[in-house]
Amino acid sequence: xxxxxxxxxxxxxxxxxxxxxxxxxxxxxxxxxxxxxxxxxxxxxxxxxxxxxxxxxxxxxxxxxxxxxxxxxxxxxxxxxxxxxxxxxxxxxxxxxxxxxxxxxxxxxxxxxxxxxxxxxxxxxxxxxxxxxxxxxxxxxxxxxxxxxxxxxxxxxxxxxxxxxxxxxxxxxxxxxxxxxxxxxxxxxxxxxxxxxxxxxxxxxxxxxxxxxxxxxxxxxxxxxxxxxxxxxxxxxxxxxxxxxxxxxxx
Amino acid sequence: xxxxxxxxxxxxxxxxxxxxxxxxxxxxxxxxxxxxxxxxxxxxxxxxxxxxxxxxxxxxxxxxxxxxxxxxxxxxxxxxxxxxxxxxxxxxxxxxxxxxxxxxxxxxxxxxxxxxxxxxxxxxxxxxxxxxxxxxxxxxxxxxxxxxxxxxxxxxxxxxxxxxxxxxxxxxxxxxxxxxxxxxxxxxxxxxxxxxxxxxxxxxxxxxxxxxxxxxxxxxxxxxxxxxxxxxxxxxxxxxxxxxxxxxxxxxxxxxxxxxxxxxxxxxxxxxxxxxxxxxxxxxxxxxxxxxxxxxxxxxxxxxxxxxxxxxxxxxxxxxxxxxxxxxxxxxxxxxxxxxxxxxxxxxxxxxxxxxxxxxxxxxxxxxxxxxxxxxxxxxxx
Numbered sequence: 001x002x003x004x005x006x007x008x009x010x011x012x013x014x015x016x017x018x019x020x021x022x023x024x025x026x027x028x029x030x031x032x033x034x035x036x037x038x039x040x041x042x043x044x045x046x047x048x049x050x051x052x053x054x055x056x057x058x059x060x061x062x063x064x065x066x067x068x069x070x071x072x073x074x075x076x077x078x079x080x081x082x083x084x085x086x087x088x089x090x091x092x093x094x095x096x097x098x099x100x101x102x103x104x105x106x107x108x109x110x111x112x113x114x115x116x117x118x119x120x121x122x123x124x125x126x127x128x129x130x131x132x133x134x135x136x137x138x139x140x141x142x143x144x145x146x147x148x149x150x151x152x153x154x155x156x157x158x159x160x161x162x163x164x165x166x167x168x169x170x171x172x173x174x175x176x177x178x179x180x181x182x183x184x185x186x187x188x189x190x191x192x193x194x195x196x197x198x199x200x201x202x203x204x205x206x207x208x209x210x211x212x213x214x215x216x217x218x219x220x221x222x223x224x225x226x227x228x229x230x231x232x233x234x235x236x237x238x239x240x241x242x243x244x245x246x247x248x249x250x251x
Numbered sequence: 252x253x254x255x256x257x258x259x260x261x262x263x264x265x266x267x268x269x270x271x272x273x274x275x276x277x278x279x280x281x282x283x284x285x286x287x288x289x290x291x292x293x294x295x296x297x298x299x300x301x302x303x304x305x306x307x308x309x310x311x312x313x314x315x316x317x318x319x320x321x322x323x324x325x326x327x328x329x330x331x332x333x334x335x336x337x338x339x340x341x342x343x344x345x346x347x348x349x350x351x352x353x354x355x356x357x358x359x360x361x362x363x364x365x366x367x368x369x370x371x372x373x374x375x376x377x378x379x380x381x382x383x384x385x386x387x388x389x390x391x392x393x394x395x396x397x398x399x400x401x402x403x404x405x406x407x408x409x410x411x412x413x414x415x416x417x418x419x420x421x422x423x424x425x426x427x428x429x430x431x432x433x434x435x436x437x438x439x440x441x442x443x444x445x446x447x448x449x450x451x452x453x454x455x456x457x458x459x460x461x462x463x464x465x466x467x468x469x470x471x472x473x474x475x476x477x478x479x480x481x482x483x484x485x486x487x488x489x490x491x492x493x494x495x496x497x498x499x500x501x502x503x504x505x506x507x508x509x510x511x512x513x514x515x516x517x518x519x520x521x522x523x524x525x526x527x528x529x530x531x532x533x534x535x536x537x538x539x540x541x542x543x544x545x546x547x548x549x550x551x552x553x554x555x556x557x558x559x560x561x562x563x564x565x566x567x568x569x570x571x572x573x574x575x576x577x578x579x580x581x582x583x584x585x586x587x588x589x590x591x592x593x594x595x596x597x598x599x600x601x602x603x604x605x606x607x608x609x610x611x612x613x614x615x616x617x618x619x620x621x622x623x624x625x626x627x628x629x630x631x632x633x
Binding site: 093 | 258464473
């Protein structure tokens, strides 16, 4: 039973057809990677899932809800969390506050005028947030300002912020972009751990090392269309993929 | 930052604040500011700045139109004095309610944009309100003359209770206590304490944390399932109501409403107060408001005579030269002093006067307990 169904999605930017009849089905509990050369439309596709872009046609269904025409915060409220290419965190706030905000959003909804209740009273929420930070190895820095973290730790924090919401689907846009090798490996291990929890993930990635260590299934996007969709080991040998992706060279 | 704040610390801060308001007249006596008119100004502008800080300090939205709310307050209050009663309670309630609606309208439109465009929109709205009050709305605002009390105003409620002010022009009261002099100050002081406490609750609440998140990263907020628009609008309306309350209190002290309070300079002044005191801090805006009103009072009172006296130790030629230079900075030109002061603060204490206070405090705690700030320094990133 697919949790995310994308059917016949088109997106035009003026004369450029960025997405052309894209079809995609993501099975629940799997890691689905979307790869493709630069300009293939990977990020455009992701942005169509989260309400940042309005696709031209047809279906983006998530768990029985259409994601078309609804706002980013509403999409999050139905259970889709997103990790950005550059980690998007609350830089001015402490780590634990960074995690408590999404937890509050999950509990209280998109808006609550609770100006009279005290943050100090939220002991349970704080406890939960601290545990989540502990899970991701950030417990020591919990009271530190988030902007002071390293790139890799910012990514960890962003993941903590997504995970505390217990998302049904986690979207990751190049989760290791711009990271040093050591950070990349740590992030892969972390994502594997998260996958084990049974959270469905859609990963967009350049780095083949990352893709093949994580993905259960891979879709290859080239010039706005899905040219192949298969298991990782089969994708490697697919001549169409090699042609599009590496201009004929072997992976 | 303001993460795990101790309840005890907040209680102490509030207690200190109450004491400062209660003994303000005695504390400020040596500085020549221990009289009710000036202290009342401190309190009123303190409320104005506290409210402004809820919007600007927490969400980072810089409104240049808060004078519009400050200006609406007196009109509403004076109308309440004219039509209903000289009691200040209904006047203030009306002022706050009317401005709440007004702020909702302006905020709804202005908050469609952020950054500089938001500032410009609010500025435009304030100038529009100012011009409307001056011209088109003359039947309500009495235009250039300003709205004043008259002997033959209806004052329905007062008449109902058989209160008759005779031939004199009536003065404002709080259930019979005249709102002038010290009672006027203490009334404003009590309101200031209440408003300070409300602001403290907001700062320490989940709502307040969301407002700080708006300032930090709106994009992340949206993708975290939070709708930023109602948060910013709520902050805007709350701060507008604070401004209007301040405006209402002005009318309590001096029941006269004029359009000049809506001018953009008044909007600019509250920005200065907040930044001077410390944006985003609890106490900063009050201190900033007090400092600016104090200096305004001191420096604008200087005239050539006092300057000649101050420089009387110099030989005559030099004395006149010194006086003519110094005269630029006092009296009418005291804004020059304010400007210089503001520049110094922004350059050397970007966090405002509160940062200065904190630095001094840290100096003491360091020498006292041998350095107890483990979290203050940034841990090196891995």
